[in-house]
Structure formats: structure tokens, C-alpha cells
Amino acid sequence: MTNDRSLTKLIDKTVQKTQIMPTLDDWSEMDKIKHKILVLSGKGGVGKSTVSTQLALYLAHIGKKVGFLDVDLCGPSAPKMFGLESKEVHKSSAGWIPVYVDPETRNLGVISIQFLLGDKDTPVIWRGPKKNSMIKQFLQDVCWGELDYLIIDTPPGTSDEHISVTEELLKYNPDGAILVTTPQGVSISDVRKEISFCQKLGLPIIGIVENMSGYTCPHCSECTNIFSSEGGRLLAEQCSLPFLGKMPIDPLLTVCSEQGKNYFTEYPNSSTLVALKEVATSLEKQTKEQKL
Numbered sequence: 001m002t003n004d005r006s007l008t009k010l011i012d013k014t015v016q017k018t019q020i021m022p023t024l025d026d027w028s029e030m031d032k033i034k035h036k037i038l039v040l041s042g043k044g045g046v047g048k049s050t051v052s053t054q055l056a057l058y059l060a061h062i063g064k065k066v067g068f069l070d071v072d073l074c075g076p077s078a079p080k081m082f083g084l085e086s087k088e089v090h091k092s093s094a095g096w097i098p099v100y101v102d103p104e105t106r107n108l109g110v111i112s113i114q115f116l117l118g119d120k121d122t123p124v125i126w127r128g129p130k131k132n133s134m135i136k137q138f139l140q141d142v143c144w145g146e147l148d149y150l151i152i153d154t155p156p157g158t159s160d161e162h163i164s165v166t167e168e169l170l171k172y173n174p175d176g177a178i179l180v181t182t183p184q185g186v187s188i189s190d191v192r193k194e195i196s197f198c199q200k201l202g203l204p205i206i207g208i209v210e211n212m213s214g215y216t217c218p219h220c221s222e223c224t225n226i227f228s229s230e231g232g233r234l235l236a237e238q239c240s241l242p243f244l245g246k247m248p249i250d251p252l253l254t255v256c257s258e259q260g261k262n263y264f265t266e267y268p269n270s271s272t273l274v275a276l277k278e279v280a281t282s283l284e285k286q287t288k289e290q291k292l
């Protein structure tokens with residue numbers, strides 16, 4: 001006969017099992033995605049969303065199939081950066097259909113809570129459990145189709161959303177996390193916290209990107225180090241992590257992000273594009289090596 005205690009244990013085990021084992025439906029959608037990448041930063045405003053959106057645009061630009069999931073529920077910025085602010089997401093019987101940056105090629109699909117809100121000024125005032133269930137739905141109910149990369153942009157820090165998205169993603173064999181930092185000490189010390197967050201949850205770290213590393217003059221393309229430089233590279237060396245590259249401060253990039261324009265088609269010969277190519281190449285190399 002089963003007593004109360006063993007029954008509770010049995011239920012706990014079943015719950016754990018159903019939480020860990022994805023259903024066949026979950027596998028079929030997430031299994032079509034080759035590389036699943038989380039983008040994290042310890043501090044706000046270091047350019048995490050800029051780096052992740054530009055990386056997604058660049059990967060799509062070189063012919064990859066890319067999905068972009070914005071799990072910043074309280075401050076979604078991806079729709080604006082992709083020029084999709086007024087769009088709405090549609091639901092089919094199979095799940096949500098991403099909003100495509102170019103509806104013809106459909107090579108870059110985006111999902112953000114902003115597409116569900118209608119009014120972009122509506123604030124999301126949700127407690128942890130509601131946010132967690134939204135994130136879970138984002139990871140299970142979107143019809144991405146076959147993808148080379150799914151890039152997941154997160155809010156800054158290590159909050160409830162990060163734990164939920166990481167735990168959920170770990171069910172689907174992710175490649176790991178890219179950590180974005182600026183070269184200065186304060187941001188670097190926050191990245192150390194992100195490193196230990198990843199280590200505690202068992203999420204591999206793909207590498208570190210140093211953003212706002214020097215200033216590219218929009219007139220002469222001269223790059224000047226206005227802050228200390230190389231902090232991200234040094235941190236990567238100290239922690240034995242791959243350094244994926246650095247992106248300069250480029251005022252033209254700010255303008256493109258603000259106006260939702262594609263930087264590469266606007267400035268195809270810029271030094272920032274060279275920097276971004278380096279980051280994308282390192283990312284491709286690291287994710288290939290990790291999956292071997």
C-alpha cells in the first residue's frame with residue numbers, strides 16, 4: 001500500500017519528470033533549430049540588445065535562417081531595433097507565427113511581448129510566475145521552422161526571467177550564452193556574476209563580446225579609445241573563456257537602431273561591420289566546436 005509520504009514523493013518525481021522531459025511536440029519545434037544562444041549582460045545599457053539584434057541581422061544577411069526571441073518582458077527593445085514596432089503577432093493552430101523582418105525571404109523571424117501588447121506604451125506589470133509562464137510559452141509555442149540560429153535577448157542581470165529561460169532552454173540542448181560587457185571595471189565585475197550564474201545553472205558560455213570598445217568617428221572612421229579598452233578580452237583570458245570580439249561605439253549604429261534600419265545595407269563599408277563580422281565568425285567557430 002502507498003502511504004502519504006511515498007505518494008508525495010511519487011507526485012514530485014512525476015512533476016519533475018514532466019518538467020524535464022519535453023513532449024513530442026516540444027521536440028519537433030525546438031529540434032529544428034541548430035544553435036540556441038542566450039545573450040546576457042550583468043548591467044543594463046551595455047548594448048546587449050544592440051549586439052544581439054545586429055548579430056541576428058548580420059547572420060540573416062549572410063544567408064542563415066535566424067530566429068530572434070526577446071524575453072525582456074518589461075523593456076522590450078527588439079521590435080524598435082528591427083523596425084517592427086507596429087507589428088502584431090498571429091497565432092495559428094500550431095502556435096505563434098514570428099514577425100518577419102523581410103516577409104519575402106522570411107530569413108529573420110522575431111518574437112517579442114511587444115507584438116502581443118498592441119499599444120507600445122502599455123507597461124507589463126507581472127509577478128514572477130506569470131513572467132515564467134510567458135517565457136515557457138515563448139520557448140514551446142512558436143513555429144520557427146528550420147533555423148540555423150535562435151538568438152534569445154534577455155533583460156540585464158540575473159532575475160527570475162533568466163532562471164526561467166535558462167532552465168527551460170536547458171531541456172533543448174542549447175549552445176550556451178554570449179556575455180556582453182563594456183570595457184570598464186564596473187561592467188566587467190557584473191559579468192563575473194553572469195559567469196557564476198551560468199556555471200551554477202550548468203549553461204555553457206560561448207564567449208564574451210566587448211561592446212562600446214573605442215569610438216569610431218563617423219567622419220573619418222578613426223577609432224579612439226575614450227574609455228579603458230580590452231577589459232572584456234582580459235576577463236575572457238582570466239576566466240579561460242573565448243573572446244568573441246569587440247564592437248566600437250558607432251553613432252551611425254545608434255541612429256540605425258533608433259530608426260529600425262539595417263546598418264549593413266546603410267553602411268556596407270564601415271569598420272563596425274568588420275568588427276561585427278569578426279564576432280559572427282568567432283560565434284560560428286565556437287558553436288561548431290561545441291557541437292562536435
Ligand SMILES: Nc1ncnc2c1ncn2[C@@H]1O[C@H](COP(=O)(O)OP(=O)(O)OP(=O)(O)O)[C@@H](O)[C@H]1O
Pocket residue numbers: 041043044045046047048049050051075077154155156211212247248249250251253254255257258
Ligand atoms: N556599439 C554601439 N555603438 C553605438 N551605440 C550603441 C552601441 N551599443 C549600444 N548602443 C546604444 O546604447 C543604448 C543602449 O543599448 P542597448 O539598448 O542595446 O543596451 P542593453 O544592454 O540591451 O540595455 P538594457 O538591457 O538595459 O535594455 C542604445 O541607445 C544603443 O543604440
Ligand code: SF4
Pocket residue numbers: 217219220221222
Ligand atoms: S575623429 Fe578626428 S578626424 Fe575624425 S572628425 Fe573627429 S577630429 Fe576629425
